[in-house]
Amino acid sequence: MGQRTALYNQHLALGARMVDFNGWDMPLHYGSQVDEHHQVRNDCGVFDVSHMCVIDVHGADAKVFLRRLLANDVERLDRPGRALYSAMLNEHGYIIDDLIAYLMPFGYRLVVNAATREKDLAWMHSIAVDFQVELRERTDVALLAIQGPSARVRTIDLLDRSRAALITELMPFQGLEENGWFIARMGYTGEDGLEIMLPAEQAAGFFGDLVGAGIGPVGLGARDTLRLEAGFNLYGSDINDEVTPLTANMASTVAWEPRERDFVGREALAVQLAAGGWPQLVGLVLEDRGVLRPRQVVRVECDGEGEITSGSFSPTLGKSIALARIPAGAGERAEVEIRGRWHPVRIVKPNFVRHGRPLI
Amino acid sequence: MSETPADLRYATSHEWARLEADGSVTVGISDHAQEALGDVVFVELPEVGRTLSAGQEAGVVESVKAASDIYAPVSGEVLAVNESIVDAPESVNTDPYGSWFFKLKPSDESELSKLLDAAAYQAANNG
Numbered sequence: 001m002g003q004r005t006a007l008y009n010q011h012l013a014l015g016a017r018m019v020d021f022n023g024w025d026m027p028l029h030y031g032s033q034v035d036e037h038h039q040v041r042n043d044c045g046v047f048d049v050s051h052m053c054v055i056d057v058h059g060a061d062a063k064v065f066l067r068r069l070l071a072n073d074v075e076r077l078d079r080p081g082r083a084l085y086s087a088m089l090n091e092h093g094y095i096i097d098d099l100i101a102y103l104m105p106f107g108y109r110l111v112v113n114a115a116t117r118e119k120d121l122a123w124m125h126s127i128a129v130d131f132q133v134e135l136r137e138r139t140d141v142a143l144l145a146i147q148g149p150s151a152r153v154r155t156i157d158l159l160d161r162s163r164a165a166l167i168t169e170l171m172p173f174q175g176l177e178e179n180g181w182f183i184a185r186m187g188y189t190g191e192d193g194l195e196i197m198l199p200a201e202q203a204a205g206f207f208g209d210l211v212g213a214g215i216g217p218v219g220l221g222a223r224d225t226l227r228l229e230a231g232f233n234l235y236g237s238d239i240n241d242e243v244t245p246l247t248a249n250m251a252s253t254v255a256w257e258p259r260e261r262d263f264v265g266r267e268a269l270a271v272q273l274a275a276g277g278w279p280q281l282v283g284l285v286l287e288d289r290g291v292l293r294p295r296q297v298v299r300v301e302c303d304g305e306g307e308i309t310s311g312s313f314s315p316t317l318g319k320s321i322a323l324a325r326i327p328a329g330a331g332e333r334a335e336v337e338i339r340g341r342w343h344p345v346r347i348v349k350p351n352f353v354r355h356g357r358p359l360i
Numbered sequence: 361m362s363e364t365p366a367d368l369r370y371a372t373s374h375e376w377a378r379l380e381a382d383g384s385v386t387v388g389i390s391d392h393a394q395e396a397l398g399d400v401v402f403v404e405l406p407e408v409g410r411t412l413s414a415g416q417e418a419g420v421v422e423s424v425k426a427a428s429d430i431y432a433p434v435s436g437e438v439l440a441v442n443e444s445i446v447d448a449p450e451s452v453n454t455d456p457y458g459s460w461f462f463k464l465k466p467s468d469e470s471e472l473s474k475l476l477d478a479a480a481y482q483a484a485n486n487g
Contacts, residue, residue, distance in 0.1 A: 017398075032453075033424055034399040221398065225424060289446070291402050291422045313401040313424045320402075339420070 001025070005050035006142045006200040007207050014217055022115035024051040026220050033221030037315040040189055040226055041356050044148025045218035046210045051114040052143055054197065055124070059133035062107035069127050070101065071245055071263055073255035077103035081176040083186060085253055088123070089265025093244040093272060096123050098235055100186065102175050113235045127264065142203030146215065147193035149356060155194055158209050167194065188223065190230025190354050228321065229314050231283060231351035237294060238281060238309040238323050246272055247325060249281040249350050277328045279306065283350035284322040284336065285360055288343050292322035297337045300330035308336065316353045323350050362391040365457055369472055370481035371433040376457065379472055384439055388460045389421060389430065389452065392485050397423040400452040405441040406462055412436065414471055419461060421452065434471040436464035
């Protein structure tokens with residue numbers, strides 16, 4: 001038996017097909033992952049993402065610690081609750097994890113992947129020894145993501161006036177506390193939406209209110225096709241501790257300025273940057289029928305080979321799409337081997353759908 | 361709870377087979393199989409005229425989640441394939457016993473009796 005979130009029984013009652021996800025018993029879908037996908041793109045749905053790991057960073061050195069720990073710079077967070085996306089690198093510039101950091105009244109709040117929790121915490125503690133900081137893992141909270149074009153409007157209807165007012169005012173990539181709940185305008189689907197962190201014992205009631213109001217539950221299956229369409233990396237698939245932000249379409253999340261900021265991995269990354277010619281993470285679109293899958297081989301025109309890191313069927317586009325790491329300088333077309341046959345694919349920016357609309 | 365019609369025979373690899381009045385055998389995948397696969401988005405069918413032996417790979421069905429091979433439950437020549445499931449793969453989910461994949465002209469009709477009946481197939485899935 002795996003670990004269970006506060007909503008485990010609700011998932012079962014809603015007919016979820018449960019799967020093991022890195023040691024957690026999580027809903028894969030509640031009937032049809034394609035229907036759940038469309039529901040998020042067209043209206044909204046609710047995800048239980050309580051398996052994700054929330055770590056609060058307290059202490060006088062919280063900022064300098066994170067400016068050392070993260071490739072992005074928390075100095076950029078210029079107003080309460082602002083968030084940024086960053087890689088956490090080792091000294092070789094390889095990605096230990098990708099995470100979100102919020103500026104909080106007490107310091108910072110980090111949200112990291114469930115699968116990497118242990119190594120992340122170990123790494124953070126190893127860097128923290130040089131700083132006056134305290135890392136507090138928040139195992140007392142549940143995390144719900146409500147995603148889709150109508151997510152905020154529909155959620156506001158279910159909340160008291162003060163929380164509703166907060167949601168109206170939130171900027172994208174901002175999260176604030178209101179009456180014991182941390183409410184952020186954030187997501188992993190390419191749609192507008194909220195991520196709400198609340199005491200675990202209140203989660204079942206709120207989840208029930210959402211589902212009762214017709215905001216259907218969405219499983220990890222649709223979460224994966226939604227994030228793939230949005231071109232968001234998944235740790236363990238597209239990124240891992242053998243790739244750097246440059247080879248992961250994350251160069252824009254590396255804050256090179258100011259030059260004197262010495263974040264872990266900076267030196268190694270600068271060497272890679274100067275050398276040039278690193279592989280790139282791109283999007284692929286299969287024009288034929290079929291489905292692109294992870295680890296399929298990609299053959300590019302310039303006589304090189306790469307590999308699909310994430311691939312699936314895109315419900316919004318009605319065709320298969322993928323993220324792939326391929327040699328630098330590849331053109332606009334490539335071929336992918338599916339069961340011994342080569343299929344032509346188009347190389348595109350790794351961003352297929354945003355706010356319900358196809359971008360390719 | 362998945363349906364398992366009593367008038368069909370089943371392979372342990374989750375295909376169903378039905379002996380038709382004209383002696384041909386129609387093949388599809390079971391309700392249990394489509395449920396386990398999830399939303400079907402792609403189907404690859406065998407070529408008409410190809411001769412298959414029992415247990416041989418005959419095609420592929422892919423859901424959003426995974427790809428799965430389809431095997432010939434009995435030996436025989438492919439007489440026809442159902443192109444409508446290529447155009448509408450989701451029908452494999454909504455109507456697994458109407459959404460046949462291919463028809464075979466069996467080379468040895470007795471092979472059908474080696475397949476599971478509904479009760480045995482259900483028991484195998486619950487085991």
